Amino acid sequence: MVIFNNDLLRDLAEQRVVLFLGAGVSASSAIDGSPAFKGWPEFLKDAAKSRQEHLRDQVIDLVKSKDYLLACQLLQDDYEDEWQELITEEYGKAAEPSRLHKSLISLKQRLLITTNFDKLLETAWAQCVPTGNRSFKVISQIEESVFRCLKDHDTPYLIKLHGSVDNTSSLIFSRSEYIRLAFGNNRYATFLDAILLNYTILFVGFSMDDPAISSLMEMYALNYPGARPHYIFAPEGGRENIAEINKKLRKLSMIKYDASENHTKLPVLIDQLARSANEKRREIIAANVAALDY
Structure with missing residues (x-):
C-alpha cells in the first residue's frame, strides 16, 4: 500500500490540487479492445x-x-x-471514458487541465456529477476569461490547454500553432505560473516532453526554490537520474506505480488516493468542529 505525502492529501481534501492530464489518460479509453484514439x-x-x-x-x-x-x-x-x-x-470519435477517467473525477477536485483535445473528460465528468449539483465550465482557449477559475471557487472548470476538437481553430498541434498560441501567448505562461504558485499540480498520463510545460516547471523551480513540490504519477522502473532531474530542476516528486497489464493498476492507486483524501477531509472537519467547541 502506497503512503501518500500528507501535504498532498491535505491539498486534495481542501480542493487545492489541479489535475493535469496528458495523453496517457486518453490512451486508457478503448473501442473494441483497442485504444480509442x-x-x-x-x-x-x-x-x-x-x-x-x-x-x-x-x-x-x-x-x-x-x-x-x-x-x-x-x-x-x-x-x-x-x-x-x-x-x-x-x-472527434465518440468513445466511452475509461475507469481511469472516472477514478480521476472521484478525487473531487475543482480544476482539471488537459493537453488532450478529445471529449472524454467532458463525458466522464458529466456522468459523475450528481443530479442537482453545479455543472462544470469548459474553457478551450487561453484568453482573459481563463483567469476567472482562480477565484470562482464555487464552479468546477475543465481547461483544455491545447484546444478542443469541436473548435479546430483553438488546437495547438503543430510548431507554428505552438509558437503563436503557447510560447507567443503571454496569458499561457501567466496562467500556468499562477496555477503553479497557488495550487498543487498532480500530473497524470503526462510525460513532461511538452516543451512549454517543462520549461515553465523549470522556471518555477528556479524562481521559487523554497516553494512546495508538485507531483507526477510515473511507472516503476524509470531511471533514477530522470527522477532526480524532475526533483531538482522542476520541483516535481514522482509517485511510482506498477505499469504492468497496460497500466490497469493506476486507477486502483488513484482510488486509494481518493479514499485517503476523504479520510483527511473528515479529519480536518472534525478538528475544525473541535476548535469551535473549545
Missing part, C-alpha cells in the same frame, strides 16, 4: 502514409526523434485544408 506517433505516421515518399520519410525520422511538432507542421502544410478534417475524424 491514436497517440501522436501513430497518428502522424499514419497521416504520412499517403504523402510523397520524401515527406513520408521525413515525418518518420522526426517521429523517431520525438520532434512531433515539426512532423505535424510538415504534414499540416502539405494537407492544407484537409488537415483539420483529418484531426476531427480521429479525435
